[in-house]
Amino acid sequence: MEWLxxxxxxxxxxxxxxxxxxxFLERYLYFLMEGSEWEGEITRIQREAAAILNNEHPLRIGLFYNPLQEHILQHDGEYATGAIYWDGQEIDAQTFASLYGQKHGFIKEYMYVGDAWSVVSVIAHHFRIPEPKRKEAFLRVRKEMLESTKAIIAQEAVRKAISELRCRKVLMTNSPPETGRDFVKYLGVDELFDDIRYGGNKPWGLPDYVNELAKQEEIGPAQMLSIGDHAWNDLYPVRRLGGHTVWISPYKSQDPSLWDIHLKSLDQLAELLATLNQPA
Incomplete structure (x- = not known):
């Protein structure tokens, strides 16, 4: 990997x-279903979410979900190549062709299952949870994640490795400023980045940001690296422009795309960043 x-x-x-x-996943789903017609089935829904993450459900990481038809879509990175129902039953070829032929089948119209947060989003659509309830549950769990008894754990090795990077380092997140800033400060990385963009509208906002950075640094996309856990949001746009990608996720993916590097843990991320800090 000399390109590094x-x-x-x-x-x-x-x-x-x-x-x-x-x-956070179980609590987020509890907040989401609390007071709804599904409250009595919270445990079952929590288990279903775990099955999705563990590759034990028809819906899996790396696939798309059509919330209108409630179809799960296999794909090739550009178009849908196959479709099944939530229960795993296959959709017949004629129905698939009429709905997902190349003329109508751009997968960008659907929901990509890239991480635990997107699993909850798909479940919220599947169970028809109203938007106000979704927002309330999101803000509630985000606040809880910074409280002492249920707080996320900051990884000192990653923080240290980022601080020692000699290249330009930026942070772009879809998290809105009202929650994103608190997380960045809590993790102790608020002073480590040359630029931080909240509410980044990835994947759609990422290409413009990449081009902006390339112009500022007078470099090409091949000298840029995107690191993220949600492949559709964080990696696809950069790869299409010619940049490099690192997918960090403990999960198995059904996405056929190949990324430059796949990491499973923060320890592995810290090790990768440390190699970038070494003299050429």
Whole structure:
């Protein structure tokens, strides 16, 4: 991986990238279903979410979900290549062709299952949870994740490795400022980045940001590296522009795309960043 020594800009994601903590998942689903018609089935829904993450459900990491039709979509990175129902039943070829032919089948129209947060989003759509309730549950669990009894764990090795990077380092997250800033400060990384963008609208906002950074640094995309856990948001846009990608996730993915590097843990991320800090 000689290209690592040519990297001049690294774009980091926040959630699932600078910390890894999925303990929020059950509480988030509880807050989401509390007071709804599904309250009595919270335990079953929590188990279903765990099955999705563990590759034991028809819906899996790396696939797309069509919330209107409630279809799960296999894909090739550009178009849907197959579809099944939530229960795993296959969709017949004629129905698939009429709905997902190349004329209509751009997968960007659907929901990518990239991490635990997106699993909750899909479940919220599947069970028809109203938007106000979704926002309330999101803000509630985000606040709880910074409280002492249920707080996320900051990873000192990653923080140290980022602080020692000699290249330009930026943070771009879809988290809104009202929660993102608190997380960045809690993790102790608020002073480590040359630029921080909250509410980044990834994947759509990432190409413009990459081009902006390339112009500022007078470099090409091949000298840029994006690190994130949600491949559709964090990696696809950068790879399409010619940049390099690191997917950090403990999960198995059904996405056929190949990333430059796959890391499973923050310890592995710290080790990778340490290699970038070594003299060429």
């Amino acid at each position: 020594q040519d990297i001049k800009v690294i774009i980091f994601d926040l959630d699932g990238t600078l910390y890894q903590d999925e303990s």
